[in-house]
Amino acid sequence: MSKLRESIESGKFTVTSEIGPVKGTNIHKSLEEIEPIKDRAVAFNVTDNQSSVMRIASHAVCALLHQKGIEPIYQLTCRDRNRLALQADLLGAYVMGLRNVLALTGDHPTLGDHPEALPVFDFDVITLLQTIRRMMEGKDFNGNALDGAPAEFYPGAVVAPDADPQELQIFKMEKKIDAGAMFFQTQAVYDLGKFETFMNMVRGRKVPVLAGIILLKSPAMAKFMNENVAGVSVPDALIKEMEATDKKDRAKKSVEIAARLIRGVKDLCQGVHIMALGWEKHIPAVLAEAGL
């Protein structure tokens, strides 16, 4: 059983974080990023051509982390691979020791640095999750027997609790649960009231949810996310709080806000997924201030 699954199922408030693979071969940069926090999170997501920008393969970075004793969460999108490649990569990932898989549709290629690329989407994320479940039971998508099943995969998925309308997100989340998602990581949460409503609506499904926490670096970043990142909405009060803070104290304020959000979600869900976006060094302070 993966450490992530063990932590979540033991009922412990679970912390995960993530790294963005480099665009190139200077892999030490990605590994250095998580050095200060490698013992502070149970597992680390490794993104798959995040925002449709071409980078080093997720499974390769995951395998390196695994070799170093750091548990990865292998992110796999439907954007770049057809059903043969998705299943082959999953089997490959399993024999390299990877267990946690986060299944995603993937951003559209037009949003990234190869906008001319073929958007594959042979499978949607629901079919991908169903296929992972089927593979765990020893069959491929078409029902052919596998010679060795990846029985210990721990498949997860994503949801955006702040999305407008929330109703569609919950509808899709339920479809993902039915298709085999065993845990959820969320898009950034800033509005605790909205998150509570969301959790009240999904709690009945008894699927663990790790609330997304993105460190707010500046008022400009908050405004940028409000305008450009679908499913994220930073309330005005938080933006004003950042604006009223001196530039030199922004990091401290950022830590304070993140810690406050974590304390706010602590009794509502099963853990947090912290996305520091380059501010990894502040994660220990966030966790300490949140009492974790």
Place this chain on the structure above:
Amino acid sequence: MILSKAKPFEKVLESIKDAGSVFIVGCGGCPLGCQSGGEAEMGRLKESLAAGGKKVAGSVTIDFLCNKALVGTRLKRRIDDIRGADRILVMSCGIGVQAVGNMVDKPAVPVLDTVSAGGLQGLWPSTECEVEKDRDCGWAMIYTRVKELGRLSGLKEPIPPRDHRKRDLPAEMRGTPMAALELEPERRQP
């Protein structure tokens, strides 16, 4: 319907740079619907060609250039004009260009670009399209409509992925008259 728009005219001129005269074949089907074809567009094209120093040997608009039998009979009536031109300009999608190219022994040159109507990817956490900001998200529209109809449970069913073998004509349909009309002219090409 196949969506299309006019190619940049410099590109058209470039593709006929060795030709002195052209014959234009218009399509009265889809291009009419997306206003990339029709009488006005034909007129504009003729004016641009004249300004670009090209002679227009004649023109004809055929209802649907994808109807290959129709293309053959209609072009036959204009065979003298066609013989007098160096190139055939075709105002249609690629199917029409192929159909015209299969009927005449002169190069058929497209003057339109086909445009993808786009597909639907994952559910985007907004009512706005992921790819184009001022477009509505298709999934949000589907959800709203299906909800109004009281049939949300149907949307709960997983949608099986596409069978890509269906891109090719199935073996059992290859002997049908329709397939013969669609495919045979191409097979007769040297």
